[in-house]
Amino acid sequence: xxxxxxxxxxxxLLAACxxxxxxxVTGYVEGETLMIGPQDxxxxxxxxxxxxxxxxxxxxxxxxxxxxxxxxxxxxEATAAAAKARAADAGSLDQRVAEAAAQFENARxxxxxxxxxxxxxxxxxxxxxxxxxxxxxxxxxLEGARADRDGAESDLAAASAAAALAKxxxxxxxxxAPKAGTIEEIYRRPGEVIAPGEPVVALLPPENMKIRFYxxxxxxxxxxxxxxxxMSCDGCAPRKARISFIAASPQFTPPVIYNLKERxxxxxxxxxxxxDPSGLHPGLPVDVKLP
Numbered sequence: 001x002x003x004x005x006x007x008x009x010x011x012x013l014l015a016a017c018x019x020x021x022x023x024x025v026t027g028y029v030e031g032e033t034l035m036i037g038p039q040d041x042x043x044x045x046x047x048x049x050x051x052x053x054x055x056x057x058x059x060x061x062x063x064x065x066x067x068x069x070x071x072x073x074x075x076x077e078a079t080a081a082a083a084k085a086r087a088a089d090a091g092s093l094d095q096r097v098a099e100a101a102a103q104f105e106n107a108r109x110x111x112x113x114x115x116x117x118x119x120x121x122x123x124x125x126x127x128x129x130x131x132x133x134x135x136x137x138x139x140x141x142l143e144g145a146r147a148d149r150d151g152a153e154s155d156l157a158a159a160s161a162a163a164a165l166a167k168x169x170x171x172x173x174x175x176x177a178p179k180a181g182t183i184e185e186i187y188r189r190p191g192e193v194i195a196p197g198e199p200v201v202a203l204l205p206p207e208n209m210k211i212r213f214y215x216x217x218x219x220x221x222x223x224x225x226x227x228x229x230x231m232s233c234d235g236c237a238p239r240k241a242r243i244s245f246i247a248a249s250p251q252f253t254p255p256v257i258y259n260l261k262e263r264x265x266x267x268x269x270x271x272x273x274x275x276d277p278s279g280l281h282p283g284l285p286v287d288v289k290l291p
Contacts, residue, residue, distance in 0.1 A: 026286070028212060036177070036201050038173065045064055057179050083159035213270050216266065222290070223243060231288050232286065236279040
């Protein structure tokens with residue numbers, strides 16, 4: 001083989017290697033943390049985890065002071081018990097309605113009969129006035145009896161709902177992990193008073209890991225949402241990641257001029273979800289092999 005041929009082969013190999021290296025871009029791992037806080041304002045009673053702890057779904061993270069919530073729950077329970085006792089006397093309330101309905105029916109019939117007699121001049125007008133008053137009074141008693149019966153049922157429903165809400169708010173003061181994950185940061189300590197929703201701990205579920213990297217414009221046509229890319233990092237085994245986001249516009253500062261020469265400098269932000277997030281940590285550099 002001539003020296004010229006050997007040189008040509010070496011140049012081809014170098015070109016191939018350069019093209020291969022050009023298909024690998026550097027990115028980093030990012031985590032979408034869950035900021036966990038209480039639903040109601042109050043004082044932090046205890047923090048039951050430490051930064052770096054791995055917790056299971058449903059594990060206790062922290063508790064708020066429960067003294068006032070317990071009093072509110074006991075008050076709501078007492079109101080519900082009184083409403084229940086009143087509603088339990090439904091038999092007597094129904095009896096009152098039945099009696100009032102019978103009296104109303106009798107008064108109505110008497111009033112209708114007197115109206116006919118007055119029209120035929122058999123009964124005096126004073127009797128009509130008296131029967132009309134008795135009819136209106138009977139109707140008012142019937143409406144009152146029905147309101148008492150229906151009110152007892154409504155009061156029981158409302159009081160029961162208020163007691164259930166008070167119990168739920170009391171239980172919610174013990175805040176648990178909505179998902180399994182790692183405690184990334186603790187923001188508040190026991191004794192601090194915080195507002196509703198103010199974060200006490202930051203939880204990072206493994207499925208919330210993603211990698212972010214920038215792809216050059218010429219590679220954008222080969223990258224699609226849902227496509228797989230190969231990724232690797234120091235100290236972790238190579239693995240696949242599924243593309244979940246592709247920026248619609250180039251990411252750069254300052255803006256570049258869109259001409260043939262400068263177009264090669266355009267890069268687009270890509271996000272991908274690792275198939276296996278184990279061993280990955282936010283901020284970890286990764287290498288991504290582009291298709």
